[in-house]
Amino acid sequence: MNAHAFDLSRRIAAAKQALCFGEVAMALNLKGSSRTGWDCPACGSRATLRERPDRKGGRCNLPSCDRGFDAPGLVMTARGVSGSTALTFLERVINERKANGDPKAPSLFGGEHG
Numbered sequence: 001m002n003a004h005a006f007d008l009s010r011r012i013a014a015a016k017q018a019l020c021f022g023e024v025a026m027a028l029n030l031k032g033s034s035r036t037g038w039d040c041p042a043c044g045s046r047a048t049l050r051e052r053p054d055r056k057g058g059r060c061n062l063p064s065c066d067r068g069f070d071a072p073g074l075v076m077t078a079r080g081v082s083g084s085t086a087l088t089f090l091e092r093v094i095n096e097r098k099a100n101g102d103p104k105a106p107s108l109f110g111g112e113h114g
């Protein structure tokens, strides 16, 4: 693995760590919610995309689709973009959340909540 690829995989891991699936779905303007399910960007079915219990991914519960997504995969499918563009999108979501002072964001001063 070259240095660039290493850097990319490290950034992907950091972005996945920082975001939960629902936040990514919301940033993509998918219809739905983590509670009711999201519209699946792979098959277009309504509210079939269910967030995983660990909130780091989701899967379409339509048997003919059964597509699983992690955060970058969801962006790639919903937007039809490459992995590196998806990563840029995720990093922008993280930066915007920090800029908005979301209390859910890990604090630099008080450690993480929960």
Ligand SMILES: [Zn+2]
Residues within 6 Å of the ligand: 040, 041, 042, 043, 044, 045, 048, 060, 061, 062, 065, 066, 067
């Ligand atoms: Zn689907």
